Amino acid sequence: MKKIFVFCLLFLLPIVGFSQLVDTLYSVKQELKNATILVDSGYTLKQVISDKQLDFKPGNVLKGAKAYWIRLVVFNAVASEGGFKLNVSPNWNNTLYIYDKQTNRWQSQVSSISTTSNVQEQLGLFSFKVPTGQIDTLYLKANVDVPNLVNDIFKLKFKVMPTSTYREREEYSMLLWFLGLGIISAFFIHNLYIYFSFSDWAIRYYLVIQIGGAFYLTGYLRHFDVFFPMPIYQYSFGHRMYTYDLNLLLEHLGIIAFLYGFVALTRSYLDTKQYLPFQDKLLKYLMWMYILLSFIIMPINVFSFNIEYYTVVYDNIYCMLLILAMLYTCIIAYLRKVKGAGAFLLASLTILVAVLILPINYVFFSKNEEPVFWLPSFVIASQALFFSIALVSRSKLIQDDLRMSELESKQLAFDLREVGYLNKLNELEMQYMNAEIHAEKERNELLQEKLEINQRELASSTLYAVQKNELLRELKNQIKELNRTDRYHQAKHMEEITSL
Known part of the structure; x- marks a missing residue:
């Protein structure tokens, strides 16, 4: 009724x-x-x-x-x-x-x-x-x-x-925020412990991504308003009020940190500087250009006029290009069989597609409409999970490399010990040879001394023989002289005798 x-x-x-x-x-x-x-x-x-x-x-x-x-x-x-x-x-x-x-x-x-x-x-x-x-x-x-x-x-x-639906919407937003931050915090703490275990640039960039993701999620759901009043820096007015406040500023800083960490992680994980130099430069310059443009626009929004109304679509389009460039780099790395590229592509493919949905959803579907609460929460949670899986794979690769390095170190230590033993053997052989040389030198010295003695004896004998020969010659001369003298006296005596 x-x-x-x-x-x-x-x-x-x-x-x-x-x-x-x-x-x-x-x-x-x-x-x-x-x-x-x-x-x-x-x-x-x-x-x-x-x-x-x-x-x-x-x-x-x-x-x-x-x-x-x-x-x-x-x-x-x-x-x-x-x-x-x-x-x-x-x-x-x-x-x-x-x-x-x-x-x-x-x-x-x-x-x-x-x-x-x-x-x-x-x-x-x-x-x-x-x-x-x-x-x-x-x-x-x-x-x-x-x-x-x-x-x-x-x-x-x-x-x-x-009003009940509005409250449920607010509670749903708060629940998604708590879940997203809880997942981020869990993986952040876990990977922070791993980072302190062995310092790796890829894990450092992963931590930057999580910090940026936490700021972005909190700003997107406007929960910075819960902690302290948000001053409005500038505003513009179209069909609705477009304000630029501390919440949006922190959200933009979170996006910059998220994308910077993502790009840096891609470059570090795949070692693009060595294996993919063109893609490395592409990602680097695209990222720094985005940072430069952001830090030009943000001060204008804060101190001059809120141009967010004009730039937000182009900002999202640029983010789409940057994400597509990362996806392109991951695929090229996999095709060129870069070490670890398969695991990273598997992890980042889901993340990149999910992250790509955010600007696509804004530009083509929900501009100026109600925010889709679950989408950023899903993206942030999924990237934390899948990147953590990729880092586990990287950790295994690093552990394998460490084991290989350990085996190589042991082999090198064994080789060094072998070289040490060979050096000791060479030293002993050198000592033996030096002893032989020393003994031979001593023998040579003895022979030299004997030779000198013999030479002295020979010289003495020669001198003696010379002196003897000289004496003999002198004696012969004296004998000859005596003989002449005797013959003279004999003749004189004979004459004397004869005269007698």
């Missing part, structure tokens, strides 16, 4: 005293399509409500004025009394008026950049309640007289969801 009553009521709504169509509120997130718009000319709420001459016109585009009144007529078809959350765009400075039947007074809620904390989802966010099975009228005053205007034609959007 109750269902029949609700059906009849819904059927009769357009003709029961309302000049505009009624939006029915359900238990799911939906967009209200039946708003009517009145250009503001200094009207008060009382005038807007009571003056029947004011012409509210149906439409969803705001153009040509600085402020508008918008009227929404809603019917609550949800059994729950938990209320609803209404998100309004444009969201520069809006005031929602709701009639409180308990106090019989109109209550107002204000959402503007000056009154709302810097959580982008809260700009333009209102709460209201409509009793189940009843109709209520909401009035909204939208002020669009704003600076930093990038588009003066505003498409009016109203998104509504039950």
Whole structure:
């Protein structure tokens, strides 16, 4: 019976005293399509409500004025009394008026950049309640007289969801954040221990990726707002408010760290500098160009004008090119049979495809739409897992290399000992030869001494013989002389004798 009553009521709504169509509120997130718009000319709420001459016109585009009144007529078809959350765009400075039947007074809620904390989802966010099975009228005053205007034609959007659904969405976001950070922290601590066990550049870059991933995930889900208030540095205004705050700054720094670690890990793991010099230069220059452009754009967003509205698409396209360059490098390394390329390609293929989905999803599917909470959480968790598997494979390769190095070291030590033994043997042989030489030298010295003695003896004998010969010659001469003398005396004696 109750269902029949609700059906009849819904059927009769357009003709029961309302000049505009009624939006029915359900238990799911939906967009209200039946708003009517009145250009503001200094009207008060009382005038807007009571003056029947004011012409509210149906439409969803705001153009040509600085402020508008918008009227929404809603019917609550949800059994729950938990209320609803209404998100309004444009969201520069809006005031929602709701009639409180308990106090019989109109209550107002204000959402503007000056009154709302810097959580982008809260700009333009209102709460209201409509009793189940009843109709209520909401009035909204939208002020669009704003600076930093990038588009003066505003498409009016109203998104509504039950408060319970909104809370479930927030709890789901928090759960994904806790799960993502938990997985990152677990693998970070594990690989930090491995890094301290043996310092490897690849593991260091893996740790940089995890830090960047944690910053990106926290910023994407806007949980930096939970820890401390987020100052808005600059803003621009199009269909909605585009703010650049500390949350976005830290998110961008996380993206830079993530991509830098990813590129550096690829270059280090595959040793592209040695095996793939062209791909190494390609990745290096693409990465440094991205860092340079980011550090040019971020100060502009902080200190001058929020150009995020213009650059975010190109930023995502550049990230796509960088990811494709890494995928190309991994495939080339595998085809050229670079050591460890197979395991790294297997691990990084899933990660690169998952990471590639993020900019593709933003550029082609969900720009300016609700964020897909599970996607970055899945990407961050999967990269932590698969890269950890790749690092385990690399650790095994390193251990195998260490074992080979250990065997080579042992072989080298054995060779060195063998060389030492050979050196000792050579030394002994040299000592033996030196002893032989010394003995031979001594023998030569003895022979030399004998020779000298013999020479002296020979010289002495020769001198003796010479002296003897000289004496003999002298003696002969003396004998001859004596003989002559004797012959002379004999002759004289003979003469004397003869004379006698």
